[in-house]
Amino acid sequence: AIERADADVSIAITGYGGPEGGEDGTPAGTVWFAWHIKGQTYTAVMHFAGDCETVLALAVRFALAQLLQLLL
Numbered sequence: 021a022i023e024r025a026d027a028d029v030s031i032a033i034t035g036y037g038g039p040e041g042g043e044d045g046t047p048a049g050t051v052w053f054a055w056h057i058k059g060q061t062y063t064a065v066m067h068f069a070g071d072c073e074t075v076l077a078l079a080v081r082f083a084l085a086q087l088l089q090l091l092l
Contacts, residue, residue, distance in 0.1 A: 037049070055087055
């Protein structure tokens, strides 16, 4: 997809914001991340506490903060 977009950077986020987790027992608040920067892929998994809105906000903040760190 990044080749089609002709982009140097991409971010992917998926997970369980809540109130329930996954059918496999993964708890709510578990979020997976991937960053692809100029041919290199980085990944992380985080666990955030709070309701769905809070988890979403924390996930976006984390993704952008990590992107800045990776670019520096």
